[in-house]
Structures are given as structure tokens and as C-alpha cells.
Amino acid sequence: MTNEKEGDYCTICGGIKPEAIKIKTVLVDGKETGINQLELIVAGVRDLHLADDTAIRAELLRRAGAFNYIPTKKKEAYGDALLQEYKAVLR
Template sequence: MNKDIPCCQADALRQIKMVPVNGVPTGITMLDEIIAEVKEMNLPSDQQIRENLLKRVKVYNYVPKAADEAYMRAILAVYKKQFP
């Protein structure tokens, strides 16, 4: 079993990071792990980074289609803070 994937809902809840999406604090599960995974991909453009971050965030979190752009901006900002 992959040690990075939560074993249960309780474990997943412990891995939530609060991120402001359109100014609203929003809990995103597994974000630190997702950011590390995307960083290892060495993607050449911010657009590719944004798309891959969102794709992985959607595996663990519900993201309304209308909020895709807001989530991409928010999670890219977190990514850029960690990897300027």
C-alpha cells in the first residue's frame, strides 16, 4: 500500500490544508503531497503546473467545475510559496 495515500477518512482529515480560494478559507486534502508530486514532474510552464495540481487535487477533493480557475490560482500560489 502506498504510504502517502490515507488509509481511511480520519487519516485524510488529518492531512487537510486551509487555502484561501476566492478569499474563502477552503480545506484541501493531501495538498502538500500533491505539490511535492507535481514538483518532481519538472513541468516547464505555470499552466502545466496549474493543470496538474488541479487534476490531482480533484482526486481527493470535490471541486465544482465553475471553481476550477479559482482553485488553480489558489493552489499555484501555495506551490509558488514553496518553490519560488
């Protein structure tokens, strides 16, 4: 029998190891808000070569929601902030 556990989990909370979390701060409704995996999200959407802002914004929100809690009431504000960050990275 081996002592190894399946997977690579945090020994404190049992979830994702802290070093797997990569948070970047953006302004959402004027408040600094941490978005986990933002660089990965932006790169993935960029690779899709989407043509219009509506499609880009929707995909950014979908992907960000996989790594982050996005309150329903703040979804529009998050979409605006993500799109702004996306465009800033492309410059």
C-alpha cells in the same frame, strides 16, 4: 475463520480513516478552503519538473481533484489558489 476485515476503514463511516486525511487551508476566492493531501500534491507536481505555469496548474488541479471535490464553477479559482500555494512552497 478470522475476525479481520479487508483494508483499514473508518469504523464510523466505512470510508478513509480520519488520520489518513491531511487538510491544509488555502484561500480560494478569498475564502479559507481545506485541501486534502495538499503537501503530497505539491510534492508530486514538483517532482515532475514542469516548465510552465499552465502545465503546473493543470497538474495541480488534476491531482487535487483525486482527493477533493472541486466545483466546476470554482475550477479557475482553485487553480489560481493551488498555483499560488505551489509557488509559495518552492520559495
